[in-house]
Amino acid sequence: xxxxxxxxxxxxxxxxxxxxxxxxxxxxxxxxxxxxxxxxxxxxxxxxxxxxxxxxxxxxxxxxxxxxxxxxxxxxxxxxxxxxxxxxxxxxxxxxxxxxxxxxxxxxxxxxxxxxxxxxxxxxxxxxxxxxxxxxxxxxxxxxxxxxxxxxxxxxxxxxxxxxxxxxxxxxxxxxxxxxxxxxxxxxxxxxxxxxxxxxxxxxxxxxxxxxxxxxxxxxxxxxxxxxxxxxxxxxxxxxxxxxxxxxxxxxxxxxxxxxxxxxxxxxxxxxxxxxxxxxxxxxx
Amino acid sequence: xxxxxxxxxxxxxxxxxxxxxxxxxxxxxxxxxxxxxxxxxxxxxxxxxxxxxxxxxxxxxxxxxxxxxxxxxxxxxxxxxxxxxxxxxxxxxxxxxxxxxxxxxxxxxxxxxxxxxxxxxxxxxxxxxxxxxxxxxxxxxxxxxxxxxxxxxxxxxxxxxxxxxxxxxxxxxxxxxxxxxxxxxxxxxxxxxxxxxxxxxxxxxxxxxxxxxxxxxxxxxxxxxxxxxxxxxxxxxxxxxxxxxxxxxxxxxxxxxxxxxxxxxxxxxxxxxxxxxxxxxxxxx
Numbered sequence: 056x057x058x059x060x061x062x063x064x065x066x067x068x069x070x071x072x073x074x075x076x077x078x079x080x081x082x083x084x085x086x087x088x089x090x091x092x093x094x095x096x097x098x099x100x101x102x103x104x105x106x107x108x109x110x111x112x113x114x115x116x117x118x119x120x121x122x123x124x125x126x127x128x129x130x131x132x133x134x135x136x137x138x139x140x141x142x143x144x145x146x147x148x149x150x151x152x153x154x155x156x157x158x159x160x161x162x163x164x165x166x167x168x169x170x171x172x173x174x175x176x177x178x179x180x181x182x183x184x185x186x187x188x189x190x191x192x193x194x195x196x197x198x199x200x201x202x203x204x205x206x207x208x209x210x211x212x213x214x215x216x217x218x219x220x221x222x223x224x225x226x227x228x229x230x231x232x233x234x235x236x237x238x239x240x241x242x243x244x245x246x247x248x249x250x251x252x253x254x255x256x257x258x259x260x261x262x263x264x265x266x267x268x269x270x271x272x273x274x275x276x277x278x279x280x281x282x283x284x285x286x287x288x289x290x291x292x293x294x295x296x297x298x299x300x301x302x303x304x305x306x307x308x309x310x311x312x313x314x315x316x317x318x319x320x321x322x323x324x325x326x327x328x329x330x331x332x333x334x335x336x337x338x339x340x
Numbered sequence: 341x342x343x344x345x346x347x348x349x350x351x352x353x354x355x356x357x358x359x360x361x362x363x364x365x366x367x368x369x370x371x372x373x374x375x376x377x378x379x380x381x382x383x384x385x386x387x388x389x390x391x392x393x394x395x396x397x398x399x400x401x402x403x404x405x406x407x408x409x410x411x412x413x414x415x416x417x418x419x420x421x422x423x424x425x426x427x428x429x430x431x432x433x434x435x436x437x438x439x440x441x442x443x444x445x446x447x448x449x450x451x452x453x454x455x456x457x458x459x460x461x462x463x464x465x466x467x468x469x470x471x472x473x474x475x476x477x478x479x480x481x482x483x484x485x486x487x488x489x490x491x492x493x494x495x496x497x498x499x500x501x502x503x504x505x506x507x508x509x510x511x512x513x514x515x516x517x518x519x520x521x522x523x524x525x526x527x528x529x530x531x532x533x534x535x536x537x538x539x540x541x542x543x544x545x546x547x548x549x550x551x552x553x554x555x556x557x558x559x560x561x562x563x564x565x566x567x568x569x570x571x572x573x574x575x576x577x578x579x580x581x582x583x584x585x586x587x588x589x590x591x592x593x594x595x596x597x598x599x600x601x602x603x604x605x606x607x608x609x610x611x612x613x614x615x616x617x618x619x620x621x622x623x624x625x
Contacts, residue, residue, distance in 0.1 A: 072432050073437060077446055077447070080446050080450060082476075084446075084449060086464065086465050087460075101475065151358040154354045155354060155359065159355065164348035165348065170355060174362075175620065177366055179612075181563070181565075182564070183564050183585040183589075185373060186589065186592070187373055187592045191372070192369055207364070207365050211366040214358060274566070274570070274571075293459075297571060304464055304470070308464060311457045311461060315457040318454055319452040323448075
């Protein structure tokens with residue numbers, strides 16, 4: 056009797072906690088979605104629950120149904136810039152990360168441990184510390200207001216990550232398999248292409264995807280390096296909506312919703328690999 | 341012997357592209373920030389050697405002292421809340437209940453959302469007249485507060501950071517909890533250990549290392565966090581949310597004082613280095 060009562064109390068406590076967790080997390084998200092998908096006038100009526108649904112705000116940020124379109128008033132160029140810059144950053148940091156990460160995981164050479172630690176240091180280190188010299192040096196090197204400059208700066212953030220993560224993934228591949236390939240007469244390059252790549256594809260894809268996310272989500276580098284609206288990326292596009300004297304709430308939330316979709320969906324696709332990532336050393340022992 | 345040299349050569353060939361690039365965009369800028377911190381330098385003018393003048397200027401600047409104070413307060417309080425709530429969330433999701441997958445998925449979303457979107461989201465959520473936060477307060481208690489006004493801005497930015505940061509703690513803790521053998525709990529229950537004793541003597545020791553690493557990583561990232569506060573308050577109202585990264589930004593890009601901005605960056609480095617060294621140590625053991 057007593058046991059069943061305490062079980063019931065436990066059950067009720069669990070469900071109440073679950074509801075609190077759900078509401079705590081979902082409220083701000085609900086508010087974004089509710090604002091992005093309702094008619095603009097409803098926002099100013101102070102309604103918490105939308106009466107009508109509308110796609111007007113989403114269409115408006117892409118310039119549909121707008122009378123005046125100037126550079127920067129729609130989110131389209133920002134989205135295009137973010138996409139291609141993040142793709143280049145992803146590709147470069149993955150290729151260099153695979154090469155470097157493999158060397159750090161498998162090859163024996165003096166200085167290897169220092170380079171490994173250095174890549175973790177570099178990844179964990181907050182980028183604010185190099186904000187000033189990046190701007191100063193890139194001004195001298197004529198890399199301000201240039202996509203190349205932004206890509207290089209972003210690589211300072213993504214490359215240490217891909218190096219460290221891929222090193223970890225390569226370390227999980229049993230050495231025996233590679234040694235067997237060596238004995239069968241494969242050279243280093245052949246072994247990597249035929250044995251290591253196929254075995255670590257999920258890890259490489261997840262790491263590349265996260266490099267894309269890191270690049271898409273970055274605020275600091277486009278903020279200090281890009282002042283031309285036509286070259287700007289979506290994170291600063293959102294900031295420009297927020298800076299207006301009268302914030303266009305529906306547009307801001309519609310743009311936020313659109314800007315958050317690519318990184319968030321990608322994040323959920325690779326989430327279980329990321330979680331295994333940084334703290335892996337501690338769990339695995 | 342020849343084989344060893346060959347392997348070392350291969351190792352350098354593989355890792356050189358990555359570390360050469362990192363040298364250019366990260367290690368050299370990092371060295372340069374230290375160098376330039378000894379010069380008086382305004383954008384557009386030649387630097388003049390100033391010795392330790394920038395450091396004395398900064399240390400005697402009451403705004404910088406306040407920045408260090410508010411950064412520390414922000415970091416310590418936010419990490420503490422993330423630790424406690426992350427642990428509570430993890431323990432909740434370690435239980436079985438209907439709808440667990442759905443609630444857990446929702447609870448992870450903040451991790452996947454970019455910081456700049458989180459900022460836009462709460463900018464609107466906290467809006468005095470039309471935001472949901474005040475709509476709820478008004479309905480429940482009949483009051484409204486200026487979330488980003490002088491009285492509430494510090495708790496509000498901490499709230500935003502905690503909301504965004506909990507899933508990182510939760511997911512890592514959940515993973516660690518699953519590595520604790522069930523039999524330990526069953527044995528303890530048979531021995532008559534209370535729920536608190538089981539938590540204290542089985543759960544906590546079982547996730548100790550993950551806790552340490554997650555807390556340290558989060559401490560570094562919270563201390564270096566720039567995006568949400570820059571978007572939400574620009575360091576204001578007044579200097580109330582002038583955390584160190586915002587201070588560096590304003591010194592460099594509002595006051596155009598490269599030297600003092602560099603000195604402020606350099607001063608925060610030892611804090612990060614110490615924390616990262618502990619992480620490296622914990623991952624190695």
